[in-house]
Amino acid sequence: MTAATAPVTAPRSWRVPSAAGPARLLRVELRRSPMLWLLPVLAAAFYVSTYHPAMDNPPFWNIRSGMLQSHTMLVFAPLLAGVGAWVGSRDGRRGLADLVGATAVPRWAGQLATWAAATIWAEALYLGCVGVLYGVTADEGPWGGPLWWPVAVGAATVAASCAVGFAAGELLPGRFTAALAALVVFLALAGGAFAIQDDATYAQIWPLNVQGPFPSDSYGIFYPYLPDLALAQVMFLAGLAAAALGALGWPAGAGGRWLRGAAAAVTVAGLAAAGTGTALAGTARVEANGMVIPALHNAASDRPTPYTPVCGRGAVPVCLQPAYRADLPEVTAALGPLLSQLAGLPGAPVRVTQVAVTSVHPAPSNGIAFGPPVIRGRPAVLDLPLSGLTLPGEGNTPAASFISSLRQQYGPVIVNELVGLPADTVTIGMNPVVGNDDHAAQFAVAQALERGLNGPSLIRSIPPGARAGGPVAGASTRGASPSSAQLQAAVNRFAALPEGARHAWLATHLTALRAGRVTLSEIP
Amino acid sequence: MNVEITGLTRRFGRTQAVAGVDLQAGPGVFGLLGPNGAGKTSLLRMLATVIPPTSGRLRLLGRDPGSYGPRREIRRRLGYLPQNLGYYPSFTVAEFVEYFALLKEMPAFRVPAAVATAIERVELGDKARSKLRTLSGGMLRRVGIAQAIVNEPDLLLLDEPTAGLDPQQRVSFRAVLRDLGEHATVIVSTHLVEDVGAACTRVALMDAGKIVFHGTPAEMTDRAEGTDAVGDAPLERGYSAVLAAARSVAGARS
Numbered sequence: 001m002t003a004a005t006a007p008v009t010a011p012r013s014w015r016v017p018s019a020a021g022p023a024r025l026l027r028v029e030l031r032r033s034p035m036l037w038l039l040p041v042l043a044a045a046f047y048v049s050t051y052h053p054a055m056d057n058p059p060f061w062n063i064r065s066g067m068l069q070s071h072t073m074l075v076f077a078p079l080l081a082g083v084g085a086w087v088g089s090r091d092g093r094r095g096l097a098d099l100v101g102a103t104a105v106p107r108w109a110g111q112l113a114t115w116a117a118a119t120i121w122a123e124a125l126y127l128g129c130v131g132v133l134y135g136v137t138a139d140e141g142p143w144g145g146p147l148w149w150p151v152a153v154g155a156a157t158v159a160a161s162c163a164v165g166f167a168a169g170e171l172l173p174g175r176f177t178a179a180l181a182a183l184v185v186f187l188a189l190a191g192g193a194f195a196i197q198d199d200a201t202y203a204q205i206w207p208l209n210v211q212g213p214f215p216s217d218s219y220g221i222f223y224p225y226l227p228d229l230a231l232a233q234v235m236f237l238a239g240l241a242a243a244a245l246g247a248l249g250w251p252a253g254a255g256g257r258w259l260r261g262a263a264a265a266v267t268v269a270g271l272a273a274a275g276t277g278t279a280l281a282g283t284a285r286v287e288a289n290g291m292v293i294p295a296l297h298n299a300a301s302d303r304p305t306p307y308t309p310v311c312g313r314g315a316v317p318v319c320l321q322p323a324y325r326a327d328l329p330e331v332t333a334a335l336g337p338l339l340s341q342l343a344g345l346p347g348a349p350v351r352v353t354q355v356a357v358t359s360v361h362p363a364p365s366n367g368i369a370f371g372p373p374v375i376r377g378r379p380a381v382l383d384l385p386l387s388g389l390t391l392p393g394e395g396n397t398p399a400a401s402f403i404s405s406l407r408q409q410y411g412p413v414i415v416n417e418l419v420g421l422p423a424d425t426v427t428i429g430m431n432p433v434v435g436n437d438d439h440a441a442q443f444a445v446a447q448a449l450e451r452g453l454n455g456p457s458l459i460r461s462i463p464p465g466a467r468a469g470g471p472v473a474g475a476s477t478r479g480a481s482p483s484s485a486q487l488q489a490a491v492n493r494f495a496a497l498p499e500g501a502r503h504a505w506l507a508t509h510l511t512a513l514r515a516g517r518v519t520l521s522e523i524p
Numbered sequence: 525m526n527v528e529i530t531g532l533t534r535r536f537g538r539t540q541a542v543a544g545v546d547l548q549a550g551p552g553v554f555g556l557l558g559p560n561g562a563g564k565t566s567l568l569r570m571l572a573t574v575i576p577p578t579s580g581r582l583r584l585l586g587r588d589p590g591s592y593g594p595r596r597e598i599r600r601r602l603g604y605l606p607q608n609l610g611y612y613p614s615f616t617v618a619e620f621v622e623y624f625a626l627l628k629e630m631p632a633f634r635v636p637a638a639v640a641t642a643i644e645r646v647e648l649g650d651k652a653r654s655k656l657r658t659l660s661g662g663m664l665r666r667v668g669i670a671q672a673i674v675n676e677p678d679l680l681l682l683d684e685p686t687a688g689l690d691p692q693q694r695v696s697f698r699a700v701l702r703d704l705g706e707h708a709t710v711i712v713s714t715h716l717v718e719d720v721g722a723a724c725t726r727v728a729l730m731d732a733g734k735i736v737f738h739g740t741p742a743e744m745t746d747r748a749e750g751t752d753a754v755g756d757a758p759l760e761r762g763y764s765a766v767l768a769a770a771r772s773v774a775g776a777r778s
Contacts, residue, residue: 095610103627104599256592
């Protein structure tokens with residue numbers, strides 16, 4: 001050691017910190033943050049949890065952005081909380097508490113610089129991941145533009161995870177704090193999944209919840225993306241982060257009276273924000289265009305997004321929202337054969353138009369049921385909702401599977417509606433429910449039409465009263481009720497007719513059939 | 525006076541670590557001697573404003589560290605090397621010293637030069653870009669000294685600073701201490717009596733939480749005259765004589 005090499009000057013004035021000091025402190029922390037070591041792990045986790053599955057789905061902005069919020073954060077949040085705790089417990093683990101405690105920078109300011117460095121790296125990586133996924137998605141040419149609210153919720157989750165972990169590490173420094181913090185955050189996220197399944201409305205605040213029970217391809221297309229729930233989530237997450245970080249500023253050694261007062265205010269504000277966000281989420285309700293929180297809702301978001309539909313060719317053209325352009329051939333292939341049989345019939349649709357949803361109904365286990373296709377207007381138009389169906393390419397779903405699914409779910413409903421069977425609500429994924437006691441003739445015609453379309457009838461139920469050998473209620477206008485054998489015979493007869501003959505008969509009798517004035521025996 | 529202490533005490537639960545210390549110290553190198561458990565580290569931690577005293581009056585650099593504002597001003601002019609120095613393994617020597625210069629709120633424009641100077645003074649210039657995890661124990665101790673002196677402190681508190689240093693480094697370090705002590709108050713807590721003899725202008729001996737001797741090293745050496753105190757060097761014999769006398773007085777009182 002050399003006393004002579006550097007003579008000590010004697011600046012005896014009280015030094016005043018410069019504004020550049022905190023920036024340089026942050027720079028040092030940025031350079032040596034342990035978060036840097038985690039970045040490759042996070043990048044790999046993003047690839048496995050989000051990017052790869054996203055590429056197995058069609059390029060819809062809503063699907064891709066939803067995965068950023070749910071898939072990515074499920075993996076990122078526990079890891080970030082763990083590293084946050086590791087960073088936060090640094091001084092305690094390393095025996096630096098005394099040394100750091102004897103320095104002039106308020107302890108709380110130093111802690112915030114350390115947390116900020118870790119969080120900046122985590123946010124940078126997250127935004128990089130967003131950039132990659134959105135860049136690739138944009139390259140695939142989807143309709144519309146990227147959705148940023150799910151990204152904002154993800155960014156808030158990153159900050160909150162780091163803050164909660166960091167606070168845990170500072171308050172409980174130890175070798176196992178990081179692992180415990182990661183585990184607790186993971187369990188909290190898993191617990192949120194269970195809570196939301198139990199229809200707990202406050203659980204809508206769960207950071208992985210994108211739009212409540214809506215499937216990821218059912219929002220942000222026909223209407224603007226509703227940011228209500230995302231706003232509440234950001235409020236909750238920012239509040240959580242503020243409360244956790246603010247709590248670090250309470251101890252006597254954290255800073256002066258003013259700073260500790262500020263820390264207390266930050267904590268209180270954070271708790272208030274988190275509580276308000278949760279309370280607002282508790283008021284969320286399911287609407288056709290997404291989750292609506294009345295206090296945060298902007299009515300302008302309820303106006304449909306204008307678009308020019310893309311239409312196929314055929315006797316009855318199928319027109320889809322341009323986001324579904326790639327699915328037009330499959331939808332046309334699914335409905336075309338049926339539509340060609342119905343073309344020109346009185347009340348038959350002259351066009352098929354995709355709609356958002358015709359109605360939504362809460363379903364058990366945080367589910368949602370969409371309304372069925374509906375024929376309406378003059379000339380008649382078939383409103384066709386595709387939301388909730390598994391689209392071709394979604395989760396590697398083959399086109400044939402989509403075509404079959406669409407036919408099975410919507411074909412009977414369209415026929416039922418045309419022939420005048422009660423248009424009972426179709427619950428997606430369940431068999432259609434048809435008929436009552438007065439619709440045997442309609443039922444027979446519908447079955448015959450579908451047999452021609454798909455082979456064996458897709459309608460699983462038969463009219464009540466039509467049991468093996470028993471009478472069929474509803475054919476009673478000419479005396480005794482027909483047996484199921486009579487019903488089956490009528491179906492077979494009508495199905496055996498050439499398509500042209502069926503069409504001609506329907507053209508003249510469909511109105512009467514729909515009105516219930518045709519009996520089984522009158523079916524050719 | 526940079527250090528003014530009156531009736532200072534510190535308790536940890538039922539243990540009285542510091543039991544009424546009176547001390548005044550101006551510029552110069554001040555040696556704090558004493559056996560294990562005498563209360564030296566607790567006294568230094570109070571002087572470093574890490575822990576508050578239980579009772580008594582403490583003024584550092586003319587200010588009361590009990591209030592936050594003055595305490596912050598004191599800390600800007602304070603250098604502290606704790607007994608057990610922790611470190612961030614992934615930091616380089618330069619980054620570690622820079623980090624503490626910034627924590628001491630040095631003006632940012634002065635930091636690079638001050639860091640370089642401090643590192644050169646502890647002869648770690650060639651290791652400035654080495655990660656701390658790669659350094660030996662002695663080198664880490666020198667890094668600790670560098671961070672303590674980086675802000676050219678007016679009050680420098682060193683707890684066992686020469687632990688782990690080889691003889692040549694200890695000799696160099698004493699020269700640094702003497703240099704710093706020309707205008708700053710340097711308080712060195714140590715077990716190594718020869719460090720005190722070589723570098724300190726004044727010395728205090730603590731036992732059972734109290735200062736039982738306060739004077740120059742020569743005065744301590746003189747206390748050995750006419751006693752059968754043991755020790756390899758004159759100052760060591762003085763140390764033993766003072767300690768034995770203090771304990772016999774304490775024993776008689778009890």
